[in-house]
Amino acid sequence: MPFRLRRGAFALxxxxxxxxxxxxxCSSGGDPEPSGSAGGGETTEAMEPVELSFLVDNAETSxxxxxxxxxxxxxxxxxVTFAIEQRPGGTEGDNIIKTRLQTGEMTDLxxxxxxxxxxxxxxxxxxxxxxxxxxxxxxxxxxxSGVTADGVLxxxxxxxxxxxxxxxxxxxxxxxxxxxxxxxxxxxxxxQVILDESDxxxxxxxxxxTWTSQLFVLGDFANVLAADPEWAxxxxxxxxxxxxxxxxxxxxxxxxxxxxxxxLNKDFASATFADxxxxxxxxxxxxxxxxxxxxAEIQANAPDNVDDVGVFAIPGESGPSPLTTWLAAGIxxxxxxxxxDAVKAFMNWVATPEACDVQTEAVGAQGPYFVDGCTLPDxxxxxxxxxxxxxxxxxxxxxxxxxxxxxxxxxxNITVEVGSGIRSAEDGAALYDEDVKKQAQQxxxxxx
Amino acid sequence: xxxxxxxxKLNKTYSWVSGTLGILVTGVVFVVxxxxxxxxxxxSRQEASLLQFSWPTExxxxxxxxxxxxxRDYILITAFINSTIITVGSVAxxxxxxxxxxxxxxxxxxxxxxxxxxxxxxxxxVPPAVVPTIWVMQALGxxxxxxxxxxxxxxxxxAFCILMFRAFVATIPRExxxxxxxxxxxxxxxxxxxxxxxxxxxxxxxxxxxxxxxFNDFQNPLYFLPGDQGATxxxxxxxxxxxxxxxxxxxxxxxxxxxxxxLLMYIFFNRQIVAGMTxxxxxx
Numbered sequence: 099m100p101f102r103l104r105r106g107a108f109a110l111x112x113x114x115x116x117x118x119x120x121x122x123x124c125s126s127g128g129d130p131e132p133s134g135s136a137g138g139g140e141t142t143e144a145m146e147p148v149e150l151s152f153l154v155d156n157a158e159t160s161x162x163x164x165x166x167x168x169x170x171x172x173x174x175x176x177x178v179t180f181a182i183e184q185r186p187g188g189t190e191g192d193n194i195i196k197t198r199l200q201t202g203e204m205t206d207l208x209x210x211x212x213x214x215x216x217x218x219x220x221x222x223x224x225x226x227x228x229x230x231x232x233x234x235x236x237x238x239x240x241x242x243s244g245v246t247a248d249g250v251l252x253x254x255x256x257x258x259x260x261x262x263x264x265x266x267x268x269x270x271x272x273x274x275x276x277x278x279x280x281x282x283x284x285x286x287x288x289x290q291v292i293l294d295e296s297d298x299x300x301x302x303x304x305x306x307x308t309w310t311s312q313l314f315v316l317g318d319f320a321n322v323l324a325a326d327p328e329w330a331x332x333x334x335x336x337x338x339x340x341x342x343x344x345x346x347x348x349x350x351x352x353x354x355x356x357x358x359x360x361x362l363n364k365d366f367a368s369a370t371f372a373d374x375x376x377x378x379x380x381x382x383x384x385x386x387x388x389x390x391x392x393x394a395e396i397q398a399n400a401p402d403n404v405d406d407v408g409v410f411a412i413p414g415e416s417g418p419s420p421l422t423t424w425l426a427a428g429i430x431x432x433x434x435x436x437x438x439d440a441v442k443a444f445m446n447w448v449a450t451p452e453a454c455d456v457q458t459e460a461v462g463a464q465g466p467y468f469v470d471g472c473t474l475p476d477x478x479x480x481x482x483x484x485x486x487x488x489x490x491x492x493x494x495x496x497x498x499x500x501x502x503x504x505x506x507x508x509x510x511n512i513t514v515e516v517g518s519g520i521r522s523a524e525d526g527a528a529l530y531d532e533d534v535k536k537q538a539q540q541x542x543x544x545x546x
Numbered sequence: 547x548x549x550x551x552x553x554x555k556l557n558k559t560y561s562w563v564s565g566t567l568g569i570l571v572t573g574v575v576f577v578v579x580x581x582x583x584x585x586x587x588x589x590s591r592q593e594a595s596l597l598q599f600s601w602p603t604e605x606x607x608x609x610x611x612x613x614x615x616x617x618r619d620y621i622l623i624t625a626f627i628n629s630t631i632i633t634v635g636s637v638a639x640x641x642x643x644x645x646x647x648x649x650x651x652x653x654x655x656x657x658x659x660x661x662x663x664x665x666x667x668x669x670x671x672v673p674p675a676v677v678p679t680i681w682v683m684q685a686l687g688x689x690x691x692x693x694x695x696x697x698x699x700x701x702x703x704x705a706f707c708i709l710m711f712r713a714f715v716a717t718i719p720r721e722x723x724x725x726x727x728x729x730x731x732x733x734x735x736x737x738x739x740x741x742x743x744x745x746x747x748x749x750x751x752x753x754x755x756x757x758x759x760x761f762n763d764f765q766n767p768l769y770f771l772p773g774d775q776g777a778t779x780x781x782x783x784x785x786x787x788x789x790x791x792x793x794x795x796x797x798x799x800x801x802x803x804x805x806x807x808x809l810l811m812y813i814f815f816n817r818q819i820v821a822g823m824t825x826x827x828x829x830x
Contacts, residue, residue, distance in 0.1 A: 399591065
């Protein structure tokens with residue numbers, strides 16, 4: 099019986115072409131205009147029952163966060179109810195969001211990434227500005243920069259910060275008497291010990307899910323930033339490139355080194371993200387470079403080993419290496435929403451410590467929040483406990499995607515090649531520089 | 547068998563061996579994946595995440611079945627109803643409309659024929675664009691409706707059907723039309739009572755191909771029929787699979803449930819499908 103999960107991605111070029119043409123302005127024809135009654139009789143209107151539609155991606159954590167937030171809000175404001183709609187993640191999800199924004203069919207609220215993906219939505223044309231909400235000041239500035247376009251704020255944080263870090267198996271470290279490394283040389287020395295004295299694979303790589311291959315490069319960015327704080331701006335302006343050498347190329351070089359040294363698990367080419375999370379939790383492997391949201395996967399598939407997994411920043415040339423962090427996703431509203439007041443009131447509430455506690459209760463503590471006054475419970479999973487000192491000491495740096503709109507589409511393919519020994523680090527870095535050129539030109543950046 | 551020397555016996559051995567080989571290959575290509583789906587659908591989430599071809603240590607078939615059906619307020623039931631309506635509706639429309647077009651296009655020679663054939667071919671070649679299509683649907687007021695999606699499926703599938711019908715009509719002798727007209731049949735009666743029954747074999751082919759195509763369609767419902775009320779069965783797969791984590795046991799249970807209707811259809815209509823496909827070939 100022929101069974102296909104999806105047919106050819108014929109829609110993608112069309113969507114991109116249309117977004118690139120900036121046809122958003124023409125799209126409002128035929129839509130009901132937002133009701134002009136925002137000014138008059140606001141208090142009576144707020145009491146009228148209203149149902150807000152809410153589009154969220156189908157990751158368990160995202161749904162958990164959104165369901166908890168909306169349920170808590172309805173409990174406090176019975177007149178506001180929510181209809182939650184799910185969408186796929188990844189490229190399909192990006193296409194749905196863009197299509198529905200361009201055609202004026204977006205739900206009243208939606209959940210989406212911050213940073214470069216947010217910028218790709220053409221926020222100034224399609225989203226509802228929320229500068230005037232009361233709690234805008236409570237959102238931390240680092241986060242605001244990820245959901246601001248042309249100086250206007252469009253989103254509030256949902257979920258927590260995460261780190262692009264090295265997950266490691268704590269029992270294995272204790273058994274072999276190893277110390278958490280702060281530099282690349284210490285890290286490689288530990289790998290050699292693990293290779294010689296245990297059955298575990300020193301470094302886990304899972305190239306079946308190609309996106310997992312990018313962490314050596316993307317997660318190394320805080321080290322690049324530590325060496326050259328202006329690197330991201332120069333990169334956007336086409337003044338520096340990955341292939342120019344250290345510090346930027348280090349991520350590629352490190353990926354090649356672990357392959358050359360034979361530190362990878364045997365099935366690195368066919369293993370999946372779920373395999374990697376399981377291996378680092380059960381001690382089949384020692385290190386797994388990954389985003390800390392892997393915690394949710396470990397909690398689901400290896401619940402007995404959750405506290406066996408620790409986290410340290412991906413080591414750079416000199417220690418102590420800073421942790422590369424990713425911003426939380428955001429909750430946004432389209433400019434076409436008919437319930438702007440109710441939507442803003444809800445978003446205002448999301449930026450309160452009360453909302454943080456609701457999220458913690460629903461999905462557990464996954465990392466620090468971006469709203470002033472939010473606290474974490476004392477009893478957090480080991481991975482989060484390992485992350486917190488980096489935030490407390492300010493020893494963190496944002497990932498490149500939050501500082502520069504440039505992210506080439508082929509990075510994951512290139513890092514798979516470098517990580518499998520098919521291509522050298524220098525070659526890979528040069529190829530990636532070529533890859534981003536097209537994207538930068540499409541974005542119309544200066545200097546490309 | 548070892549003493550077989552005559553050609554008839556050799557031929558028999560040969561056909562026996564090739565037949566067995568065919569069954570074996572079919573078994574490996576079709577049955578093994580199906581068993582894998584079934585076994586994974588019966589495992590617990592943790593065991594299923596290993597994706598191994600192994601016997602489940604504990605059977606959770608019923609629990610998984612109940613969970614899949616109950617997920618998101620019984621959305622799978624809605625999805626089955628929607629998918630059935632869309633498949634039946636669009637295939638019926640496609641067959642009738644394309645047969646009419648194919649017949650006229652083959653029989654009636656005008657100077658528009660070239661242009662019309664070009665447009666039909668263009669329907670096969672030009673990739674559809676999502677956003678402009680939605681604008682058109684919004685203007686017509688059929689966006690986010692079941693019949694809107696049926697029209698989309700008809701539009702995307704019709705070019706192929708017209709080509710099939712036109713080629714087949716060419717094999718029906720023109721004398722048949724003339725005889726019917728002589729006997730006093732009007733154009734409507736001529737088509738539906740004389741020609742349409744003769745098209746049976748190609749109709750069966752079109753129904754099978756397009757029903758599978760529409761039922762398995764993922765992209766069109768995703769973009770043109772958003773919202774939980776409009777969910778189709780292929781979209782329910784995304785309840786269990788997300789970008790970063792997947793409940794393989796539930797996903798495979800869902801796949802199993804979705805595959806069953808098509809499988810049943812094939813088992814029950816097997817004879818008619820094969821007969822329909824071959825009758826055309828034998829008649830030449």
